Amino acid sequence: MRFALRARQVACSTPEGAAERRTLGDRMVGLGQRTVDLDGTAWGRLWRFDAMVQLGRTAEAWTELDHLGNVLARLGDAGFTWNVTRARAALTIASGRFAEGRLLGERVRASAPSDEVAGAGMWLQHPMQLSTLTGDSFEPKYAVPPGISELMAANSMFIHLAPWHLAHGRVVEAERAYRALPRPDEMQTPIFLRLLFEAVRGGVAADLGDADGCRHAYAVLAPYADLQVTTGAGIALVLGSVQHYLGVTAPDRERAVEHLRAAVRANDLAGYEPLAARSRYYLARLEPSVELITAARETAVRLGMRPLLAALDAL
Secondary structure (H helix, E strand, O other), X not given: OHHHHHHHHHHOOOHHHHHHHHHHHHHHHHHHHHOOOHHHHHHHHHHHHHHHHHOOOHHHHHHHHHHHHHHHHHHOOHHHHHHHHHHHHHHHHHOOOHHHHHHHHHHHHHOOOOHHHHHOOXXXXXXXXXXXXXXOOOOOOOOOOOOOOHHHHHHHHHHHHHHHHHHOOOHHHHHHHHHOOOOHHHOOOOHHHHHHHXXXXXXXXXXXXXXXXXXXXXHHHHHHOOOEOOOOOOOXXXXXXXXXXXXXXXXXXXXXXXXHHHHHHHHHHHOOHHHHHXXXXXXXXXXXXXXXXXXXXXXXXXXXXXXXXXXHHOO
């Protein structure tokens, strides 16, 4: 039964599978508790956490992390603990607790389960997202691990590199990374990564003014408007509501405003202060409002989001 649940969880790591992954997690937890299988219980709780984050049920996701901590204290699995620490760091940063997120990110880097994982940069998500949001200096260094093609590695790193370049004003570098991507019909993105990749690709297309890229992103993302942008398994990055990316890639102003208003509501509800502030900024570009700008500025000042402050000053 455990292997069947695992196989189904992998198959359901698409955004369409978020609700079923929560149910699979329930079943795995129940199985683990009946058979006194701590490893199975831990996996079930991690599946539930992943699903709850993507479904926007942040309070329940935090509770699941607390339960996971209790299980891991008894399990004593360093590799599993590393995965959970990555997840906690992602949710902490999205929630605007940058100092705590930075410490967790350092813990992820220091406790990588192998030199190969550390060299592959599987800890880079957190310092790069922090640098993107705050403008802090950071220079990524990583190596492509054995068995992973250069193309696959470049596509995965695009998620982190292109927004980071844009936040630091390096438009030429961001455009170079964007133009180096394969055509959408030639992409080799793992199914659990597709929503995250397409959202970032769409956001970069919007910032670079690529109308064709925006049209593609809007069509791909539209079915998932009610979800949060993250991976379908092994969460290490949370980028807020899909509505934000629909807003910046929308084909007309009316739909853009509608999506961005929904993004502000969804990100506020999820407790993602920095991501809600970003959505308020993009909405204020289309629908200037003292209230929007003031709220976004207050968050940016309090959290130290220098790139957002500069963008607000330019309105």
